[in-house]
Amino acid sequence: MNPSSHDADAVIVGSGPGGATAADVLTAAGWSVIVLEKGRNHLLDLEPPYELKGDFSNDEIKFTRRHFLGPDPLLEPRAFRRSDADGDHLLLGEVNNLPSGVGGGAVHADAKMPRFRELDFRLLSERGPIDGADLDDWPLDYAELEPCYAEAERLVGVAGEAGVNPYESWRSGPYPMAPGPDMYGAILSAEAATRMGYHPYRAPTGINTTDYDGRPSCNNCGFCGQYGCPIHAKGDAVASLRRALRSGRCEIRPRAMATEVVLDEAGRRARAVRYLDAVGDGHEVTAAHVVLAGGAFETPRLLLRGGIANSSGLVGRYLMFHFQTYVAASFPFSLHPNRGRTVTHHHDDFVAPNAEDLAAARQAGLPWFSGGTVEHGGGTGPITEALNCPPGPLHKELMRSSMLRDRLWVFTMQGEDMPQAVNRVDLHPSARDVHGLPAGRVTYSPHRHEIAASAYWGPKLEAIHIEAGASWTATTTSPPTDRDSAGAMGWAPVSRHVMGTCRMGTDPRTSVVDAHGRFHDVENMICADSSVFVTSSGYNPTLTIVALAIRASRALAGIQPERRAG
Amino acid sequence: MAAACERLIPADESSGAAAAGAADYIDGLLGAFRFDPPHVWAGGPFSGRAGGEASFSDFTPLDPMDELAWRTRIEGSRGRVEREWNGPVTGLQERYEDGIAALGADFAGLGSADQDARLDAVPEFRSLLYEHACEAMYGPPEYGGNRHLAGWRSIGFEGDVQPRGWSDDEVSEP
Ligand SMILES: Cc1cc2nc3c(=O)[nH]c(=O)nc-3n(C[C@H](O)[C@H](O)[C@H](O)COP(=O)(O)OP(=O)(O)OC[C@H]3O[C@@H](n4cnc5c(N)ncnc54)[C@H](O)[C@@H]3O)c2cc1C
Ligand code: SF4
16 A cells, blocks of 8 residues: 555554554554544553553442443533434433444443354345345355454464354364363353253353463453453454554554544545544544444444435444343352353354244234343442442441342343334434534334343243243343333443444445445445344344454455355 | 541541542542543553552543543533533532532531531532542542552452453462
8 A cells, every 4th residue: 555645544443453454454454543432541541562560450439330442421511312203312321332432332241252153144045034124134144254253363362162153153273272160150051951951052252261472361350240350361452453553553542533534626535534522622634544343332323423424324223232131040058240241151042033033023013033142140340239239237247148139140032133114223313422422312112023032032041041040030132122211221232232333235215334334325334343233133233243253354354355164 | 527427437446538538539530630630430451469560550542532521520501502402511519519519518517417418418429429429438449549549448349450460360269
């Protein structure tokens, strides 16, 4: 590339898993990149030798109560409503906030990194349509993505065990690391699930189980999901960002809020990105290419503000979350879920409905339904537990007996969420962020598919807990299934798996980007985050985000793709 | 304030919120900007309780954006345009002043039933106080609560464990 007429070969908006991967791949291809990140940098020094910072800690106040990883809902409020009937909004403030800072949401994820299945890429053809759901096949298949999945596992450093999960798709090689130790609660729940005919397996996690990439092995501290790792045993996104920085061709600018993609006169090519710095001063970075990776909420917000890349009218639409079914159980003895990586096992039996499951779907008036991967986990901190215990004379006794923390084990089913055009991210008509920009707004209601699937599989999960020796179980969902009640988890989906708002496809009339993440309307701009997902699958999205970002960045840099057969 | 927190998390055979330092915790939050760096986020990566060099007490510096958010949250917008991008914000300091005034100067000397009645009369303040009492009781002691680790000890919680962590056996064995 010839960067002489530009500040960089590419400007990347966002430094989460998608943006970090793009920076890694593009710098490895010899490109210069500038990464704009609206949040702060608590992750690594941005000057050589790029030491990892010591800002993360086992501190429940800092991470779960005081917005340490951002975004601060006062500075960047988001709005939520179930449908237009709720008026401008039902909630304003903290809505589904994924961390905002160098490393993005990956920093405080507990990093389960499964692949999608082959079927997930051709759901419409394989399973058929569902009324009211805008299902489609992806414009690529698993075989095309497999080399990128394998590369993603190496770049991040994923620990896992191949060949154990009967529902996993074929793989071209083993995981880079063996799995870490099983949590005690997971041993009990996995054994019970096995006795009941299910197939639990050790979850693939982007967490070191040995020294890897110059970072240490996880020491099981237990402050994992929602926390930054104090010893940097989590690979995503730090591994990619550090490699990109070490290339000498990457510059990361924290507290740089991208406000506008500037197009050329013909409106077909991006030539620059404008941003505001920490004190609100405006800047412009020119680049030969633009990579948008602000996440599936912020990317459409940026595009909608500028009214670009939206000839289809679909930017922001088909918003999906995973429909989460939480099945909690309390045991008569300690499970010490504060030791370990929050989740060490999954089972996937509910992503592959059998004849009995399909009969239940038909009874519910659906041609089929599908659940999602089930995480076996624990690990709430005592402040969160205390807030769920009542105040008053019983408080201390309840906290000592700890049925809501030390004796609690939870199944979380990441239920497949149907894409629906009415579910969307758009701009709030009056609420503003600290920069004076319109706040983003989620309009979302689940399809009856998700509600029926959750109602069907929830009791089966309760039965596994009972088989494992639980004293009681309780099921709740997010979002709630009852339209008249916010339920235990509130109105807005709490799932941090946000997808679909710049859908991928071959037809510019029905999609926003092509099969390589390139915007149909802006030929030198790609999207490298989960906005491009066509369907949600029932799997945690981040490994697929990284794999797609590898593929899109390689295509941008003109690198020929590999293809392997299964 | 201590009496109100104690009513929400009363002592039994173990300490309640007052002895665990809830009032100091709340005072620390409301007065975060008396310190430099402000006492908003404790430092990292280790407290020293499980090895490593103790660094929680070296609070993390705020950048201008963080400071704007936390001053607005604690002090309120108080009519300053640069804090009112989404309209006026009532700060925690004012909410506490009003809440404590509503509980009454005689609150500490009242019987439990009367204390409950006063707290129930201000439900929003009661839930704010409860949130902060829980944070004080069960959060890291560097924020002013959990005095002598009274909160964690009373529930058998080990607290922060880095950099020692847990051994594989401690994770997997009963
Ligand atoms: C507690 C928790 C646990 C999770 N666990 C898992 C898990 O186990 N497995 C899994 O697969 N996923 C998990 N996730 C979800 C995972 O974090 C996300 O899927 C992932 O981070 C998305 O990556 P991304 O790059 O698309 O976006 P993000 O990670 O959201 O990164 C986007 C970045 O862009 C920045 N940005 C946005 N707009 C702008 C702008 N205009 N200008 C400049 N910068 C901008 C943001 O500040 C952010 O840092 C979890 C999330 C949370 C919160
Ligand atoms: S459990 Fe492991 S990966 Fe998670 S924060 Fe602790 S040391 Fe880091």
